[in-house]
Amino acid sequence: MIVVTGATGNVGRPLVELLAAAGEKVTAVSRRPADGLPAGVAHRQGDLADVDGLTGLFEGAEAMYLLVGGLGDELDPGEIVTAAVAAGVRRIVFQSSQLVGTRTDSASHDILRAFETAVRGSGLDWTVLRPGGFASNAFLWAERVRSARTVAAPFADVALPVVDPTDIAGVAAEVLRDPAAHSGRTYVLTGPVAVSPREQVRVLAGVVGDPVAFLALSASEARSQLVRFLPEEAVDGMLSVMGEPSTEEQRVSSDVERVLGRAPRPFAAWAERNAPAFT
Numbered sequence: 412m413i414v415v416t417g418a419t420g421n422v423g424r425p426l427v428e429l430l431a432a433a434g435e436k437v438t439a440v441s442r443r444p445a446d447g448l449p450a451g452v453a454h455r456q457g458d459l460a461d462v463d464g465l466t467g468l469f470e471g472a473e474a475m476y477l478l479v480g481g482l483g484d485e486l487d488p489g490e491i492v493t494a495a496v497a498a499g500v501r502r503i504v505f506q507s508s509q510l511v512g513t514r515t516d517s518a519s520h521d522i523l524r525a526f527e528t529a530v531r532g533s534g535l536d537w538t539v540l541r542p543g544g545f546a547s548n549a550f551l552w553a554e555r556v557r558s559a560r561t562v563a564a565p566f567a568d569v570a571l572p573v574v575d576p577t578d579i580a581g582v583a584a585e586v587l588r589d590p591a592a593h594s595g596r597t598y599v600l601t602g603p604v605a606v607s608p609r610e611q612v613r614v615l616a617g618v619v620g621d622p623v624a625f626l627a628l629s630a631s632e633a634r635s636q637l638v639r640f641l642p643e644e645a646v647d648g649m650l651s652v653m654g655e656p657s658t659e660e661q662r663v664s665s666d667v668e669r670v671l672g673r674a675p676r677p678f679a680a681w682a683e684r685n686a687p688a689f690t
Contacts, residue, residue, distance in 0.1 A: 412436040412437070412438060412471050412472050412473055412474075413430055413435055413436065413437050413438070413472065413473070413474045413475070413476065413587055414437075414438045414440055414468070414469055414472040414474070414475045414476070414500075415427050415430070415437060415438070415439055415440065415475075415476045415478070416440045416441075416459060416468075416475070416476065416477055416478050416479070417440075417441065417478030417479070417480050417506075418439030418440055418441045418445060418448075418454075419439070419441045419443065419445050420478065420480060421545070421547050421576040422478060422506065422576045422579045422580050422583070423439070423441075423476070423478055423580075425576065425577045425580035425581075426476060426580035426583050426584055427439050427448060427449065427452055428449055429580055429581065429584040430584055430587065430588075431449035431450075431451060431452050432449070433584065433588060435587075435588065436451075437449075437451075437452045437453070438452070438453040438454070438455055438471070438472065439452055439453070439454045439455070440454075440455050440456075440457060440468050441454070441456060442456065442457070442458050443456070444456060455467070455468050459479060459486055459491055460485040460486055462487065462490045462494070465490065465491060465494035465495075465498075466494050466497055466498050468494075469494060469495050469498035469499075469500055470498050470499075471498075471499070472495075472498060472499070472500050473499070473500065473501050473502070474500065474501065474502045474503070474504070474587050474590070475495055475500050475502075475503050475504070476504050476506070476583055476587060477491070477495075477503055477504065477505045477506065477526070477530070478506045479506075479522070479523075479526065486522065486526075488522070488525045488526040488528070488529040488530075489529050491526075491529070492526075492529040492530060492533045495533070495535070496533060496534070496535065500535065501535055501536060502535055502536035502537065502538075502587075502590050502594070503530050503533065503535055503536075503537050503538075504537070504538045504539075504540065504583055504586050504587055505526055505527065505530045505537065505538070505539050505540070506540050506542070506579070506583070507523045507526065507527055507539050507540065507541045508520055508523055508541055508542065509541045509542060509543040509599055509600075509601075509660065510648065510652065510660075511523050511524050511527060511541060512541060512597075512599070512659075513657055513659050513660050514648065514651075514652070517648050518644055519642070519644040519645045519647070519648040520648070527539055536590050536594040536595075537594070537595065538586045538590075538593045538594060538595070538596050538597070538598070539596075539597040539598070540579065540582060540583060540586070540597075540598050540600055541597060541598065541599045541600065542574050542579050542599075542600040542601075543571065543572060543573065543574055543599070543600065543601045543602075543660065543664075544571050544573045544574070544652070544653075545573060545574060545576055546573045546574060546575050546576070546602065546678050546681040546682075547575075547576050547681065547685075548573070549611055549615070549678075549681075549682070550685075550688060552564070552612075552615070552689075553688045553689050556615060556619065556623055556689045557688075557689060557690065560619070560621050560622065560623050560624065561623065561624040561625075561626055562608070562612045562615070562623060562624070562625055562626065563626040563627075563628050563636075564608045564612075564625070564626075564627070564628055564633065565608075565627070565628045565629060565630050565632070565633040565650065565653065565654065566607075566608060566630075566653045566654045567607060567608050567609040567625060567627050568607045568608075568609055569607055569608075569653060569654060569656065570605035570606055570607040570610070570661065571605055571606070571607075571652070571653070571656055571660065571661060572601040572602040572603070572604060572605045572606070572661070572662070572663045572664075573601075573602050573606060573611075573678055574600050574601050574602045574667070574675060575602065575675065575676040575678075575680065575681045577676070577681075578600065578602075578667050578671070578675045578676055579600055581667075581670075581671050582598060582600060582666070582667060582670045582671060585670050585671060586598075586670065593670070598664075598666040598669075598670065599664040599666050600664060600666055600667050600675075601662075601663050601664045601666075601667070601675065602663070602675050602676070602677060602678060603663060603674050603675045603676070603677050604663060604677065605661050605663065606677075606678050608625070609625050610678075611678055611682075612625045614678055614679050614682050615682055615689055617679075617682075618682045618683060618686045618689060618690075619686070619689050619690050620690075630650055630654055633650060634646055634647070634650060637649070637650075
């Protein structure tokens, strides 16, 4: 049986669907109730911060997809990995971030570094996935595109190879189902080409069938908006990558194609699939 934590998110949900479609026995774990799960998928509601309940969440699993999202310092990586071992888990696939490797002094990613260390030192089979920026971050623009056909964003022409979350899920499904081929590996996951915010807005305009204006924000203006709903450290790290990405952060990785046998999906494919959010 495979346990998927964060199972209602934009990676966890398609991962659960892919595993179920492949005939795997899956248990979806989330902090909130989960509606619309595939037939045959079990659900366990719980919190990874609840140390006493961890073994029950993982019980019966042979493999686990460990996705901790933005829970940050609420979690104890050692306790979580220890509970997985105690529950009989034999392999862990951990969703980390590309920035763990490229921004080694970034305090906002200390928790992911600690998880990577715990997973690698667990004695279990492990694989680490390090996605770059998500195409789905464009959802932040959705309300304004719907209401005013405008997008306000900084660093208009700085391009990054954003990755479709369903490609992350696809890689995760392959890794979970074929551990021998992927054990002990770290994969960097990106899209097929670097695309700037201005270019993304042009794509969205094509999807909605109307012009969408791009309003350039300064870094300070963007920061004042983002800190309303994200921690300051996370916002500062995000703006640093968006404004001054390293060569490595702008590079297209071959790992999605290496695992899936096809090129990663472009931003346009993500936008077409999620058009209702913007129209």
